[in-house]
Amino acid sequence: MTARRNVLFIMCDQLRFDYLGVYGHPHIKTPNIDRLAARGVRFTNAYVQSPICGPSRMSAYTGRYMRSHGSNWNGIPLRVGEPTLGDHLREIGVRNVLVGKTHMAPDREGMARLGIPADSVIGVLQSECGFEPYERDDGLHPDGRYDPAPRYDGYLREQGFAAANPWEHWANSAEGDDGELLSGWLLAHADKPARVPDEHSETPYMTRRAMDFIREAEEDGRPWCLHLSYIKPHWPYIVPAPYHDMYGPEHVIPVQRADGERDDPHPVYKAFQDERVSKAFSRDGVRERVLPAYMGLITQIDDQLGILFRFLEERGLADDTLIVFTADHGDYLGDHWLGEKQLFHDVSVKVPLIVVDPGSAADPTRGTVSDALVELVDLAPTFLSYFGGVPKPHILEGRSLLPLLHGQDSGPWRTAAFSEYDYAIDRARLALGTPVPDSRLYMVADGRWKLVFAEGFRPMLFDLQADPLELRDLGADPAFADQRQRLTEELFAWTRRARSRITRADEAIAAGDDAGRAYDRTFGQGIVIGYWDEAEADAERDKIRRYHAGG
């Protein structure tokens, strides 16, 4: 590397692509993110590799599709030894550091089988998806589950917010008129302020922790990739003042749904429509109560990013730091008669993605918008390439975005984006009676058409040009059989491209091509196959001698 280089990799959780000012939301205020977009490239077709936290993040952190990394759902351990961005960056002297959420579940059985102590340096890296955990906090600490003692809870206690579970009872609860605790988990309370003031809530806390790391890293001197990973605007939908009433029902945009979507829907879609959360968000008044809190959480993030970006500028880091702003998936919020995520409508599977490359090579693209089909598996190869690492296409299944950022004509980017979902753990599987291994969905989106391949069922199909809100499923319409066939073939080709030969690089295999053309390399290693007699063997030895003599 010739110059100091860092990466700030910001991820929000459950942030829809369309809930930012720069992405066209008519009411939400996100001036700092909007300004970030003006400094870099804003992608309008960025897809996550699974529309749920864990698998989506494992894809982002490994640069590999779910079908390859195998961590199919939240809490499914990432197999020990699965190569991560951290592994690739450490090889070239770059620290890969975490502040916030990863949703990583360690493969404790695999680690035990390989004799890796969980508290060793390697054990920690294996448990933290390759990140150096400056502050690991998955952002969900309900009573009775998850890590019971996040550092943030200790922080709240130090600030005087005493409780058995400060996260739940202070940061994610409100108070009634008589001082009674009102759980932030309940949608009815989304319009009330959280019990903690803004400065002590999670987003400002994590932002300060990121700045703590950056300060320390300056003394350390090594280049870094910092993953600042906010839990918000993920539920519980509750936010401190003044964000709790910054937006009101008048700022809630119309729901994106059609009655026809409930008329003979695809069986898997129907099963998700029947989930409690979908029914809740489909009821009158729920969106009006919840969405202002969701929007407040987003503006709170934006305000904190303003502080963080000024901090970078003041320390002279803005010119050295590639910044990514993105999310792990969206949120239906009642659109399509659904809540949560899990399916493949754009509001769930598409995310905001803004990338600022500070180098002069990126000047031609500053402030531009790209509709290239990009995927979050592209981030790891982008970072590796930014730090000067050798590409690893035999492991990393995405592509470096640097050519796009540098305005280079890199040929056709990709013909389709892919995403997967395993609903084996959802109630949908019980409703459908699907076998566990067959509870699988795949999305193939080419920019205009989007196919959802459902194992054991007919596919779904949307024409995003004629029907940008994806309200008409053409999956059973005979008129579109050709499109379904074409996209299914794309999916088949994609399944064949899974990279499992991760222990040998393509380049290593091709390294001997010149010699292989000139003589029998196997023979050169003493393995003599297909030679009749000494004369034939001697002739081959001559070839080898001539090759090495440069003949």
Added chain:
Amino acid sequence: MTARRNVLFIMCDQLRFDYLGVYGHPHIKTPNIDRLAARGVRFTNAYVQSPICGPSRMSAYTGRYMRSHGSNWNGIPLRVGEPTLGDHLREIGVRNVLVGKTHMAPDREGMARLGIPADSVIGVLQSECGFEPYERDDGLHPDGRYDPAPRYDGYLREQGFAAANPWEHWANSAEGDDGELLSGWLLAHADKPARVPDEHSETPYMTRRAMDFIREAEEDGRPWCLHLSYIKPHWPYIVPAPYHDMYGPEHVIPVQRADGERDDPHPVYKAFQDERVSKAFSRDGVRERVLPAYMGLITQIDDQLGILFRFLEERGLADDTLIVFTADHGDYLGDHWLGEKQLFHDVSVKVPLIVVDPGSAADPTRGTVSDALVELVDLAPTFLSYFGGVPKPHILEGRSLLPLLHGQDSGPWRTAAFSEYDYAIDRARLALGTPVPDSRLYMVADGRWKLVFAEGFRPMLFDLQADPLELRDLGADPAFADQRQRLTEELFAWTRRARSRITRADEAIAAGDDAGRAYDRTFGQGIVIGYWDEAEADAERDKIRRYHAGG
């Protein structure tokens, strides 16, 4: 386990399915293997998962297809942590022991990344594909490559066979009339006896080592799975007296090839026809010189198996030991104008498979022949099941053969057998100009039809009923488009069944189904999604109480 149980897993290397008496060869003498078949089930449609040593063996030893284990060619390391038969057996107290060849290449980079010392117990298991290496010997020790000091070389030296490389210069060489060394690598010398007498050659040596282990294991007391893995009848095609002239040109069966196969062949097939070894075996006189040695090597194995089986009987082990006899792939030997293996004609991709289950449950099938489509990935689940282990379909991609061995109607076995080949390391890739990651072939065989899907090229297709010798490629014939389509869809379905979620069993996922039907399990863990107010939450709490009260 109620009774002592062991497994003797015998594998030959490069043994064609049709070069055994019981499989119909008109001249070869294999009375002991024939008698083994009379005691068990002989499979006539057993396919390897890649027609080359390394990947085929990695599939047999992991129970996983190549697309999953990723060790695509000889010498490509098996990624650290890839679960093996040995891992599964050790969990239930069974030793998994090796005598002979595995072709395992350890993932030294991966082991270093995980801090696993190569000389630790875990490091050795990771380096030996999960086997306890009682005697590891890959059977090829040419000058200048491979492990330079096999124990067998030391043995030969002790017997007075002094040389820098006793394996090459004694066990795999002959002598000329004037005492000069004649390399066993050269096909012209295949009719001469090896310089070592029979008793000191590799097959008897390895057989004795297997018996050494079995004796020691009796004192140890733990059940064992012993992999006795002969390098023979793999080249170098040279065998000691009296086997070197036991067969002559009169015992060489007619070559299986047609002129039409050289008339506009499939490009990949053509590239392999153009390999040196293919041309060598296509020349007049080569088969007549080489095949008698190949057959002698097989009869030598059979004689040794006679000794081994008597040994088991004398020690009372025959009634406790499940015996498998098979091979890692076949050998073209000039059929189809090819040498070596690598492609998917039956003589390459189909292997002998005889399984003797000593238990009374298998009595109904003794001496029978099964045409079920079986694959070598079925062996690991068979052994696991035999020892009473819990099936692991989320890891093991094959199926236990026990239902077939017990004559149970287990429903449709499988609709097609699959095999893969990665020719990135072959000269064929250079000839074809194929990109490294696209140099892939897949076989789908349903018992009658066989499709070879070639990335970037048209497929090949054979009708084994009309054309059992596979001399007519129907891959470009419009009349068979339907069959090609059908088998291609089978391949697509198979690619979607890759088991990558190896850290969580299907059963573990389904374990909470009852509770999941009765109440919201996520809610039970403190995660409250889609609840409007306290009343809704209380109602769900009631459901949980009722469920746990058995209501």
